[in-house]
Amino acid sequence: MAEDQPGARPSHLxxxxxxxxxxxxxxxxxxxxxxxxxxxxxxxxxxxQGSIEEIARDKCRRAAxxxxxxxxxxDTALEFTSLKGLPGPYIKHFLSALGHDGLNNLLAAxxxxxxxxxxTFGYCAGPGQEPIxxxxxxxGKIVPARGPRVFGWDACFEYEGETYAEMDKNHKLExxxxxxxxxxxxxxxxxxxVANAISHRGKxxxxxxxxxxxxxxxxx
Amino acid sequence: MAEDQPGARPSHLxxxxxxxxxxxxxxxxxxxxxxxxxxxxxxxxxxxQGSIEEIARDKCRRAAxxxxxxxxxxDTALEFTSLKGLPGPYIKHFLSALGHDGLNNLLAAxxxxxxxxxxTFGYCAGPGQEPIxxxxxxxGKIVPARGPRVFGWDACFEYEGETYAEMDKNHKLExxxxxxxxxxxxxxxxxxxVANAISHRGKxxxxxxxxxxxxxxxxx
Numbered sequence: 001m002a003e004d005q006p007g008a009r010p011s012h013l014x015x016x017x018x019x020x021x022x023x024x025x026x027x028x029x030x031x032x033x034x035x036x037x038x039x040x041x042x043x044x045x046x047x048x049q050g051s052i053e054e055i056a057r058d059k060c061r062r063a064a065x066x067x068x069x070x071x072x073x074x075d076t077a078l079e080f081t082s083l084k085g086l087p088g089p090y091i092k093h094f095l096s097a098l099g100h101d102g103l104n105n106l107l108a109a110x111x112x113x114x115x116x117x118x119x120t121f122g123y124c125a126g127p128g129q130e131p132i133x134x135x136x137x138x139x140g141k142i143v144p145a146r147g148p149r150v151f152g153w154d155a156c157f158e159y160e161g162e163t164y165a166e167m168d169k170n171h172k173l174e175x176x177x178x179x180x181x182x183x184x185x186x187x188x189x190x191x192x193x194v195a196n197a198i199s200h201r202g203k204x205x206x207x208x209x210x211x212x213x214x215x216x217x218x219x220x
Numbered sequence: 221m222a223e224d225q226p227g228a229r230p231s232h233l234x235x236x237x238x239x240x241x242x243x244x245x246x247x248x249x250x251x252x253x254x255x256x257x258x259x260x261x262x263x264x265x266x267x268x269q270g271s272i273e274e275i276a277r278d279k280c281r282r283a284a285x286x287x288x289x290x291x292x293x294x295d296t297a298l299e300f301t302s303l304k305g306l307p308g309p310y311i312k313h314f315l316s317a318l319g320h321d322g323l324n325n326l327l328a329a330x331x332x333x334x335x336x337x338x339x340t341f342g343y344c345a346g347p348g349q350e351p352i353x354x355x356x357x358x359x360g361k362i363v364p365a366r367g368p369r370v371f372g373w374d375a376c377f378e379y380e381g382e383t384y385a386e387m388d389k390n391h392k393l394e395x396x397x398x399x400x401x402x403x404x405x406x407x408x409x410x411x412x413x414v415a416n417a418i419s420h421r422g423k424x425x426x427x428x429x430x431x432x433x434x435x436x437x438x439x440x
Contacts (some may be wrong), residue, residue, distance in 0.1 A: 046268035046269060046270060046274075047268065047269045048266035048269065049266060049267045049313070050266060050269065051333065058266065083317065083318060083322070084318060084322075085317065085318040086313065086317055086318070090269065090310055090313075093306065093310075094267070094306060097304040097305065097306055098303060098304060102303070102304075104329075105328075105329035105330070106326055106328035106329075108325075108328040109324075109325035109326075109328035148354065
């Protein structure tokens with residue numbers, strides 16, 4: 001399929017990130033796609049306000065315009081059920097201002113502490129093209145922080161009894177394997193960036209990977 | 221002073237609003253500036269994420285680029301002290317998702333219910349020019365809604381014992397007069413848009429008005 005046809009798969013992708021670890025890990029995961037080259041580009045620019053999907057599409061579209069070619073973007077949101085999905089795409093501002101305790105405090109008035117993590121990868125073929133979104137979601141709940149407080153809100157998001165920060169390497173590997181992102185020999189188990197928000201990011205990446213390989217997956 | 225000099229005052233201004241009432245009221249208030257023409261323009265576009273000032277500057281700059289001339293923009297934020305200033309510029313998303321009760325609930329874990337309303341008018345002389353910001357702030361507190369629930373969060377922001385929604389016409393007129401925005405005969409007392417968020421918007425407008433008339437005021 002030619003790259004300028006709708007639905008064509010790219011052979012070259014600019015992953016919009018300033019984070020070398022993210023690039024290395026997404027590269028490792030997508031390395032099984034034949035002929036796909038992935039490099040990183042750091043595109044400055046402000047995210048807009050809006051829904052998760054509006055923000056992702058805008059970011060992806062702008063990046064493609066700046067890069068002048070195919071781009072891959074990533075966004076993470078954390079939706080609190082009791083707050084009708086908020087802070088959602090604004091979670092990073094709330095985490096940095098309020099910390100883990102503050103995130104818990106936002107729900108003090110509500111018995112329902114459930115939350116959904118949403119990871120959205122966006123692909124845009126080039127300037128003026130409509131982005132395609134690959135989304136992964138995981139339901140869990142907001143709890144007082146447990147485990148190493150290293151990655152974002154990992155320590156206060158509990159999934160099946162463990163916070164993301166507490167989840168041990170073997171458990172992460174199992175999930176990676178179940179998503180086809182690590183092999184039976186355990187290769188992929190060192191993928192900490194994906195593993196640390198494994199369910200939502202892993203699901204989104206699994207969709208993206210399958211699509212890049214020519215498969216039909218649910219996109220937005 | 222020529223209009224292309226830094227600090228020059230405009231004789232024509234495009235107020236970026238889709239709201240006819242807002243235009244009429246700001247027009248009425250600025251009508252005493254000799255030779256100033258004000259018209260409204262509705263410029264679509266997404267607000268960015270960031271600080272109040274970053275968002276205001278970006279909006280003002282973009283509007284000037286679209287209009288191709290001098291513009292006036294307005295933004296309102298509501299900062300909760302206990303939430304380190306949040307929801308701040310994101311207040312409209314929180315109000316529309318959570319309502320007045322939900323705004324109160326965000327503070328359930330905190331004894332400090334104080335909040336600051338922030339109104340920011342932005343002036344940009346034209347494409348490529350640096351915006352000038354005029355800011356007005358008022359300290360009050362978040363309370364269970366009282367008074368008509370007509371304008372935004374007016375019913376749950378209490379200032380000196382009354383919510384903005386409860387504040388009666390005479391009280392609003394006094395404040396307008398103290399800011400020089402209504403005259404002794406009461407002309408200006410029908411200015412509901414300004415009056416309904418009188419302190420912060422009035423303060424910002426008073427600064428803007430004084431600056432437009434050639435005065436020196438505190439800008440950002």
